[in-house]
Amino acid sequence: MKVLAVGAHPDDIEIGCGATLLRHRDAGHEITLLVMTQGEQGPQDFRPRVSEQQDAADILGARLLWGGFEDGLVPTGLEAINAVQNAMAVSQAEVVYCHAPEDTHQDHRATAAATLAASRRAPRVLFYESPTSRGFEPNFFIPCDGLIEPKLDLIRAHMSQVLKNGLVDLEASEAQARYRGFQSRGRNAEGFMVHRFSWDLPMIPTQERVVDLTNQEELA
Numbered sequence: 001m002k003v004l005a006v007g008a009h010p011d012d013i014e015i016g017c018g019a020t021l022l023r024h025r026d027a028g029h030e031i032t033l034l035v036m037t038q039g040e041q042g043p044q045d046f047r048p049r050v051s052e053q054q055d056a057a058d059i060l061g062a063r064l065l066w067g068g069f070e071d072g073l074v075p076t077g078l079e080a081i082n083a084v085q086n087a088m089a090v091s092q093a094e095v096v097y098c099h100a101p102e103d104t105h106q107d108h109r110a111t112a113a114a115t116l117a118a119s120r121r122a123p124r125v126l127f128y129e130s131p132t133s134r135g136f137e138p139n140f141f142i143p144c145d146g147l148i149e150p151k152l153d154l155i156r157a158h159m160s161q162v163l164k165n166g167l168v169d170l171e172a173s174e175a176q177a178r179y180r181g182f183q184s185r186g187r188n189a190e191g192f193m194v195h196r197f198s199w200d201l202p203m204i205p206t207q208e209r210v211v212d213l214t215n216q217e218e219l220a
Helices: 012-026 046-060 078-091 106-118 148-156 159-164 170-183
Strands: 002-007 030-037 063-069 095-099 124-128 140-143 189-197
Touching (some): 002 012, 002 106, 012 030, 012 046, 012 095, 012 124, 012 140, 012 148, 012 189, 030 046, 030 078, 030 106, 046 063, 046 159, 063 078, 078 106, 095 106, 140 170, 148 170, 170 189
Parallel strands (some): 002 095, 030 063, 095 124
Antiparallel strands (some): 124 189, 140 189
């Protein structure tokens, strides 16, 4: 399977669907990350955030693409849509993960809108949860038992946000996974809202019953 995950800033993807991407990695799937900005408006300048995002991509074995937009100013029009469409073409994505549209951060909303427009022909599009999401009610869950600590390691790759500035709460991420697991009748999970999900169930061939026309019992 070919996977595209889209985020507005470095660390958005890992927080939103890091455990799920680890499951894709372990299944041998091809992962592409598109990060729309370099997060230069944060407490750190953009340089450590770029290298940190590359570290996280390396852990996932993922291809990393950049949208090239200014932090805080992701556009809502054709320019952003084209950036996601380019990532769709490069990745040949069969499943797309992106921000949920209802969010208090303007970059998250703009990224979600651009992704929805660009992925209009993708068979599977799922919204992940951010700390700034609003009204997020997941209706699709991916179990992630055994992947919580590896997900936290993915987030820790963004050292400037986690260790230096305390902008990311690892305990909150762990608690969220446990809560979503409880909702899904499991232990730990990541929750998603489905925009579109086409499920190609495997075909199981049926054995045709051959009737011997000479056998009167079969005809009765």
